[in-house]
Amino acid sequence: MVAASKGLSDYALSVEGLTVSFDGFKAVNNVSLYVKRNTVHVVIGPNGAGKTTLLDLICGKTKPTEGRIMFNGHDLTKLPEQKIVKAGVGRKFQTPSIYPELTVFGNLEVSYPKGRSVFGSIFFKRDSEVIDRIHETAKLVRLESLIDTPADLLSHGQKQWLEIGMLLIADPQLLLLDEPVAGMSVDERRKTAELLLKICSNRSVLVIEHDMKFVRAIAHRVTVLNRGEFLAEGSMDEIENDPRVIEVYLGK
Amino acid sequence: MPNIPIFAAVGGYELHELKDIFIMQGFAGLTLFSVFLLMALGLVIIFGQMKVINMAHGEFLTAGAYTTVFLSKMTQTYLPKLMPIYFPIAMLAAFGVAFLIGWIVEYLLIRHLYSRPLDTLLATWGISMLMRETFRLLFGAREAGAVMPNWLMGSLSPSEGLDIPINGIFLLSTAVFMTLFIFFLLQRSHWGLCVRATLVDRTMANAVGINTARTDRMTFAIGCGLAGIAGAAFTTYSSVSPSAGSLYIIDSFIVVVFGGAGNILGTVLSAFGIAQAQSILEFFTSGVIAKVMVLLTVIVILMIRPQGLIATKIRR
Amino acid sequence: MVESSIKRNIIGTRGEFMSFALLAIVLLVVFPLAFGIFRLNLTAKYLSLAFAALGLVLCWGYGGILSLGQALYWGLGGYCMAAFLKLEAAAVIARDASSGTARALTTVGLPDFMDWNQITTLPYLWYPFKSFTLTLILMLFVPGLVAWIVGMAIFKRRVSGVYFAIITQALAWCMEILFVTRQGLTGGINGITDFRTILGVRVDSTAMQYFFYFLTAILVLACILLCRILTGSKFGQLMIAIRDMEDRVRFSGYDVANFKTFVFVIAAMMSAVGGALFTLNVGFMSPKLVTVEPSIYMVIFCALGGRLSPVGAIYGTLLVCFARTYFQEKFPSLWMYIMGAVFIVVTMWCPRGLAGVMDTFLPKLWIQVKNHIKLPAFLIRAVDWIGGDAEGRC
Numbered sequence: 001m002v003a004a005s006k007g008l009s010d011y012a013l014s015v016e017g018l019t020v021s022f023d024g025f026k027a028v029n030n031v032s033l034y035v036k037r038n039t040v041h042v043v044i045g046p047n048g049a050g051k052t053t054l055l056d057l058i059c060g061k062t063k064p065t066e067g068r069i070m071f072n073g074h075d076l077t078k079l080p081e082q083k084i085v086k087a088g089v090g091r092k093f094q095t096p097s098i099y100p101e102l103t104v105f106g107n108l109e110v111s112y113p114k115g116r117s118v119f120g121s122i123f124f125k126r127d128s129e130v131i132d133r134i135h136e137t138a139k140l141v142r143l144e145s146l147i148d149t150p151a152d153l154l155s156h157g158q159k160q161w162l163e164i165g166m167l168l169i170a171d172p173q174l175l176l177l178d179e180p181v182a183g184m185s186v187d188e189r190r191k192t193a194e195l196l197l198k199i200c201s202n203r204s205v206l207v208i209e210h211d212m213k214f215v216r217a218i219a220h221r222v223t224v225l226n227r228g229e230f231l232a233e234g235s236m237d238e239i240e241n242d243p244r245v246i247e248v249y250l251g252k
Numbered sequence: 253m254p255n256i257p258i259f260a261a262v263g264g265y266e267l268h269e270l271k272d273i274f275i276m277q278g279f280a281g282l283t284l285f286s287v288f289l290l291m292a293l294g295l296v297i298i299f300g301q302m303k304v305i306n307m308a309h310g311e312f313l314t315a316g317a318y319t320t321v322f323l324s325k326m327t328q329t330y331l332p333k334l335m336p337i338y339f340p341i342a343m344l345a346a347f348g349v350a351f352l353i354g355w356i357v358e359y360l361l362i363r364h365l366y367s368r369p370l371d372t373l374l375a376t377w378g379i380s381m382l383m384r385e386t387f388r389l390l391f392g393a394r395e396a397g398a399v400m401p402n403w404l405m406g407s408l409s410p411s412e413g414l415d416i417p418i419n420g421i422f423l424l425s426t427a428v429f430m431t432l433f434i435f436f437l438l439q440r441s442h443w444g445l446c447v448r449a450t451l452v453d454r455t456m457a458n459a460v461g462i463n464t465a466r467t468d469r470m471t472f473a474i475g476c477g478l479a480g481i482a483g484a485a486f487t488t489y490s491s492v493s494p495s496a497g498s499l500y501i502i503d504s505f506i507v508v509v510f511g512g513a514g515n516i517l518g519t520v521l522s523a524f525g526i527a528q529a530q531s532i533l534e535f536f537t538s539g540v541i542a543k544v545m546v547l548l549t550v551i552v553i554l555m556i557r558p559q560g561l562i563a564t565k566i567r568r
Numbered sequence: 569m570v571e572s573s574i575k576r577n578i579i580g581t582r583g584e585f586m587s588f589a590l591l592a593i594v595l596l597v598v599f600p601l602a603f604g605i606f607r608l609n610l611t612a613k614y615l616s617l618a619f620a621a622l623g624l625v626l627c628w629g630y631g632g633i634l635s636l637g638q639a640l641y642w643g644l645g646g647y648c649m650a651a652f653l654k655l656e657a658a659a660v661i662a663r664d665a666s667s668g669t670a671r672a673l674t675t676v677g678l679p680d681f682m683d684w685n686q687i688t689t690l691p692y693l694w695y696p697f698k699s700f701t702l703t704l705i706l707m708l709f710v711p712g713l714v715a716w717i718v719g720m721a722i723f724k725r726r727v728s729g730v731y732f733a734i735i736t737q738a739l740a741w742c743m744e745i746l747f748v749t750r751q752g753l754t755g756g757i758n759g760i761t762d763f764r765t766i767l768g769v770r771v772d773s774t775a776m777q778y779f780f781y782f783l784t785a786i787l788v789l790a791c792i793l794l795c796r797i798l799t800g801s802k803f804g805q806l807m808i809a810i811r812d813m814e815d816r817v818r819f820s821g822y823d824v825a826n827f828k829t830f831v832f833v834i835a836a837m838m839s840a841v842g843g844a845l846f847t848l849n850v851g852f853m854s855p856k857l858v859t860v861e862p863s864i865y866m867v868i869f870c871a872l873g874g875r876l877s878p879v880g881a882i883y884g885t886l887l888v889c890f891a892r893t894y895f896q897e898k899f900p901s902l903w904m905y906i907m908g909a910v911f912i913v914v915t916m917w918c919p920r921g922l923a924g925v926m927d928t929f930l931p932k933l934w935i936q937v938k939n940h941i942k943l944p945a946f947l948i949r950a951v952d953w954i955g956g957d958a959e960g961r962c
Binding site: 303305361364365368369370371372373374375377378379380381382384385388389502505506509513538540541543544547548551554555558 | 632634636721722725726727729730731733734735737738739741742745746748749860864867871901904905907908909910911912914915916919
């Protein structure tokens with residue numbers, strides 16, 4: 001589905017004709033996707049559909065063989081990972097990727113969007129503004145009481161929240177979330193959903209998720225991928241009633 | 253300013269002389285190639301399989317060499333009739349001794365350090381210090397040579413002015429044979445199957461019942477055994493001293509890294525290229541300078557193309 | 569955990585400050601009083617090596633970058649200083665010769681080894697070392713530049729740490745060979761020696777030896793403070809993050825290659841300072857000091873002392889060096905076994921070195937002592953206060 005030119009200013013993220021091939025195997029094949037500004041766009045699909053690969057391509061972990069990804073006037077396919085982050089894209093990984101040797105405070109400080117150059121980080125002033133912001137974020141992700149704990153001592157769910165906190169403090173315009181409630185208990189899921197609803201306002205978000213209840217709660221728009229290819233797109237209601245989607249994914 | 257002797261030298265020789273020089277240096281290069289290949293082969297299967305860098309690899313060469321020397325002296329003294337056939341037996345013994353030591357080292361030390369490649373580097377360096385000192389204590393610091401059976405000495409002269417040493421041919425055949433042997437082992441044997449499975453996905457390999465710890469131990473021991481054979485080969489053209497092996501260690505590592513550090517073909521090409529380059533340059537400038545020039549060139553190439561000659565493709 | 573200014577970084581936790589103060593007292597007061605000039609000079613020699621270990625604390629302990637060829641940068645610094653001293657010595661000889669007090673060389677003003685190699689004009693590379701200022705600059709700039717090139721080339725391409733270690737070792741070896749073979753340029757296998765004066769003052773007088781010792785000790789302490797500034801700042805946190813999860817750090821918006829190269833360059837420059845001080849303290853520089861074996865020793869110093877502890881690295885260096893002198897005299901074979909064993913034991917069981925052992929055991933020991941031995945209350949309070957707010961370090 002190649003784009004006829006859409007009003008680009010409406011869209012935070014425009015993925016067009018994206019293809020990546022590993023030794024001939026096309027993990028993502030000619031996928032196009034448009035995330036409207038300040039909406040939550042969810043990507044669903046069976047395992048192996050290429051969803052995580054799609055996020056890998058957007059955040060720069062993998063380079064595509066064809067296609068382009070437009071964000072704020074930049075083509076993300078041409079930038080290295082750190083530049084993509086500086087451009088305003090934040091990614092949360094499927095398994096919690098936090099810095100185990102640093103404390104919660106340290107993790108958040110490292111993610112603070114100032115002092116990202118070598119000399120910037122040496123002379124980085126941990127002034128009251130920074131400290132307040134870190135504490136504020138820790139409070140938001142319910143980790144304030146654990147702020148001086150080394151991160152590898154946190155529970156799985158807490159590590160997920162820490163990672164969300166690390167994303168938040170960098171204040172990205174586009175948030176990429178890869179199965180944010182995976183491996184969580186029911187209670188943790190509920191709390192995480194509340195958290196995510198809070199942070200998704202005023203931001204464009206692209207989420208991969210399997211939990212349909214969760215998706216229904218947060219999605220404005222849903223894209224379905226299957227075997228690396230685009231299958232369908234629409235609101236949650238439209239998708240749930242789409243026969244192709246039901247056949248492939250939701251079950252008869 | 254560094255002189256550029258190559259152009260000066262080329263100008264001084266006639267074309268057919270140059271041809272002979274290249275052929276002779278080429279064959280000398282083949283000897284070097286054989287030793288590099290045997291050393292690098294052992295390193296590659298250890299590194300490719302276990303991501304372990306064995307800084308003591310040179311000492312396993314020395315161990316194999318000393319075994320050969322020992323056996324040669326024994327045969328000479330007690331069973332002189334067996335002189336002609338002792339050498340292949342000595343090679344097997346060299347393999348065995350190095351294999352055994354490698355097995356023990358892996359069991360006692362290496363298996364505890366898998367997730368820490370840099371620490372393995374240092375720990376194996378410690379082992380190399382221990383081994384070197386033990387050699388010094390056992391065999392003395394002076395060089396010891398093995399007695400060569402007659403059929404290994406001398407050279408063939410296919411044409412006027414062209415002398416091909418027999419031990420060079422023997423070395424080359426040994427190296428080629430071992431390479432093919434290891435290749436088939438990896439493709440056909442049970443051990444090879446375990447190695448390949450563990451390489452792809454260690455957790456899954458464990459889950460389906462492959463004893464990856466045992467596989468690793470076997471791999472390490474075989475790698476060291478290969479160094480032992482290199483040591484036996486070493487005795488055909490040089491005498492052994494306690495630090496004989498450490499002369500080759502830097503070259504062998506560079507050969508491995510340059511070849512792509514995970515596949516046999518790359519290792520072969522890399523060993524060939526580096527050995528030939530060193531050998532040909534050696535004719536025009538001194539031995540060490542040739543080594544340095546080749547090493548620096550390879551390092552520069554690696555900086556441009558860090559995956560080496562043939563990139564080993566593993567999907568992360 | 570409130571303000572983070574450079575001042576705070578330097579002082580660190582109370583425990584860290586105390587150990588730094590203790591080292592300062594040992595180096596600046598205890599050793600000069602307890603040692604005669606010969607031993608003190610020996611200590612200065614060992615301290616010169618400690619600079620490289622300090623560099624390794626930064627790039628290896630914190631950054632996870634193992635360099636097996638630090639002696640290369642150490643040696644470059646040393647050779648720069650040696651060149652300056654040699655040219656000054658040659659000028660002294662020329663002056664003495666013209667006044668008849670010494671035999672003239674074939675070419676006036678040329679270092680003697682160049683004379684012996686039938687070189688008649690000073691090579692271009694030597695010209696900058698006529699000036700002390702330029703020498704000081706080059707001493708830092710040349711190793712720094714080499715480290716920058718090596719770092720950029722390797723880290724930008726995301727070459728793995730193991731390959732990097734091997735390449736650094738190969739480079740150190742290459743440098744030794746280059747220095748040995750370029751006899752006319754570098755003095756060859758004998759190195760550069762026979763210095764007379766530095767800026768007019770005789771180098772071998774006892775007063776100068778004391779001066780060089782204190783200069784070395786003060787610079788070592790200054791470098792430790794520099795390490796603290798770096799490790800106490802956000803930069804230090806980042807290095808730890810890069811060491812443990814390099815890829816993830818990119819996704820936090822950092823160009824990892826720049827950080828790794830920077831820390832590698834700093835380590836190189838620190839080592840170079842050490843090399844230059846060695847030349848001043850010991851009076852010679854040779855290719856044997858530039859190659860693989862000294863580089864490995866530098867790693868041992870750092871590993872044994874504690875790869876995450878700048879103060880520990882100094883103690884590690886002194887311990888190994890003094891032990892080496894002792895054992896190599898009395899039981900040379902045993903020394904190799906000891907070194908090998910140290911490598912193995914440290915990497916297997918004590919990756920944080922002696923500093924780590926102290927961190928773990930001293931508090932436990934103190935608790936045992938407190939509970940079982942009757943001590944005066946003020947002593948207990950004092951020791952508790954010193955140990956104070958020792959926060960868990962990585």
